[in-house]
Amino acid sequence: MTLLLEHADYGHLLPAAHGLLEQHADATKAHLVATGAAMEALAKKFGGDTQTWKVAGMLHDLDWDQLDKDYEAHCGDTLDNLLKTIDAPAELLGDIRAHYQAKYGEDYPLDTQLRKCLYCVDELTGFIIAVTLVRPSKAIADVEVKSVKKKLKDKGFAAQVDRAQIGACTELLDMELDEFIQITLDAMKGVADDLGL
16 A cells, blocks of 8 residues: 655754753653654655654653653643643644554544654664663674574563564565665664764
């Protein structure tokens, strides 16, 4: 099934998105920066608007640091209120909620390429950060696709990461796992200083 890539443009919110990260992201900041970079790279791959996709990636877990690991509240009113401070369109909240399919899948399906990419890459960026942090150098420059794949097979490593969500790239994006990891890893290496990795 081919998806239309037409999508609301909220790339103009990029400066405001950076501001929200500075104000509201602490523990999740590296993950949000990494996901924004990966979404920008995936937009280039699929012909999407790079800044719009980057904004969605940067803000998708913006509420997490304020929720004390309350999965039920994630992507709910707290996030909605944060996005209202920058006059974000309703579609941005919808795109973000779509990445949390366990709760919002019925109301916010994976029906655009942006949503599919955000769903798949969300778990991968966090996983790559975890892989980087166990390396002696703690430098993302030293991480390769094969080392990420090796750790994916180790169910005891970063056990909370949903491997099926990452692997969904083969079906949802029609992309081999190796290519998906490579695009994401390269994007993250490009913002290594911002990630502190």
